[in-house]
Amino acid sequence: MDFYDDNELKLIIYVNNSYMNFQSIEHPRMVHVHVNHGESDKLSMVSNRAKAYDKVFVAGPAAIKRHESMLVDFDFDKLIVTGRPQLDIEFEPELEPSLQMDVMYAPTWEGENDDNNYTSIDLYGEEIVDALLANPNLRVIYKPHPRVQASTDRAVAMAHENIVTKLETANSLGSKHLVCLEGNILSMFGATDALITDVSSVALDFLYLHPEKPLVLSDRRTNQANLQRDAPVSQACQVVDASTIGNAVELLETALVNDQLQEAREGMRRFYFGELDRGDSTVRFERVILQLIMERAQKLSGIRQWHR
Incomplete structure (x- = not known):
């Protein structure tokens, strides 16, 4: 908590469901966003723990349907489609194609x-x-x-x-x-x-x-x-x-x-x-992150004014 406060951090991204996440979530002012570690049909991609986060970033329609079919009493407004930003990266090829x-x-x-x-x-x-x-x-x-x-x-x-x-x-x-x-x-x-x-x-x-x-x-x-x-x-x-x-x-x-x-x-x-082309996910991901930070700042400002 001191680390978060000392650095004035505004948003934290979780890439798994480690039990330590739920100590971090105790911080009341940051936005807590779960992204998991990709897009997959493995059972581990959906967890009731998703209810603990402020928002859950998903790749597209299949992930939304996955959550709808698995979770009960879940606020589906938490789900935000951001595509798969990792796949926007142009990696240096590691293999030469063959003639076969x-x-x-x-x-x-x-x-x-x-x-x-x-x-x-x-x-x-x-x-x-x-x-x-x-x-x-x-x-x-x-x-x-x-x-x-x-x-x-x-x-x-x-x-x-x-x-x-x-x-x-x-x-x-x-x-x-x-x-x-x-x-x-x-x-x-x-x-x-x-x-x-x-x-x-x-x-x-x-x-x-x-x-x-x-x-x-x-x-x-x-x-x-x-x-x-x-x-x-x-x-x-x-x-x-x-x-x-x-x-x-x-x-x-x-x-x-x-x-x-x-x-x-x-x-x-x-x-x-969805209809995302390569490059679209990163733009959407960054835009949503900035929007969440701005919305949280506005809410915190309202809370401070109420306490005066």
């Missing part, structure tokens, strides 16, 4: 508990990579979530090691696949012709930046109805699950080479991000 079709496999990690476990790596990862390696016209870019490398889940750790070994073995025979354990995934999308990933912000960031490129999603629970309800983007993707992994080669051929879902993906981009 460059397909990225980017599994997420296993989460803190089973409800938040969306990874495909332990169930389907090796078979996905095997199916990609079976096509000599593809270059595989393996970019797992950073926490996969240090996973204490034995199945996840083993699958990760086996995938790295498969790619290194293929490279020893003349291929040029990439294992990218470091680096900014957003700066790699430009060299990526298609993405295979899990329910995560990675899928939606790719959808926002490149709706014209094929996107394949995984479903470790093999429940199509629940997946389409909880992750609507799956309605515009080929889906890898227990019922389709046995035909992974054919599924990926359909998804990557004979893509017929571009129009559906463009519709999903509008559902998640």
Whole structure:
């Protein structure tokens, strides 16, 4: 509280739901804004804790619908659409495109508990990579979530090691696949012709930046109805699950080479991000921040006058 007061801070932005946030919220004069850490269909993206903040910034219509379907007695006027400002940044490319079709496999990690476990790596990862390696016209870019490398889940750790070994073995025979354990995934999308990933912000960031490129999603629970309800983007993707992994080669051929879902993906981009173009989110984000600071100053001024 002394730090906030000494620096005359006016607004604070929270990127997660840490318990320490709720000590910070005790400060009565600042505007408390929750932005979470991206736009994703993971269960952790909606929490009853949203009621504690003054405002909640969301990416677009899908996030509003997500809150409406999950929260009871929530003031939906707290929700403000600001798009995805992080995606306005022009990152320096980290990968050179190849003459092949460059397909990225980017599994997420296993989460803190089973409800938040969306990874495909332990169930389907090796078979996905095997199916990609079976096509000599593809270059595989393996970019797992950073926490996969240090996973204490034995199945996840083993699958990760086996995938790295498969790619290194293929490279020893003349291929040029990439294992990218470091680096900014957003700066790699430009060299990526298609993405295979899990329910995560990675899928939606790719959808926002490149709706014209094929996107394949995984479903470790093999429940199509629940997946389409909880992750609507799956309605515009080929889906890898227990019922389709046995035909992974054919599924990926359909998804990557004979893509017929571009129009559906463009519709999903509008559902998640509205009509925002690249660059619009930052302008809107800054404008809303300044507006909230101004409105709070006016309210505080009114309170001080009332106390005189």
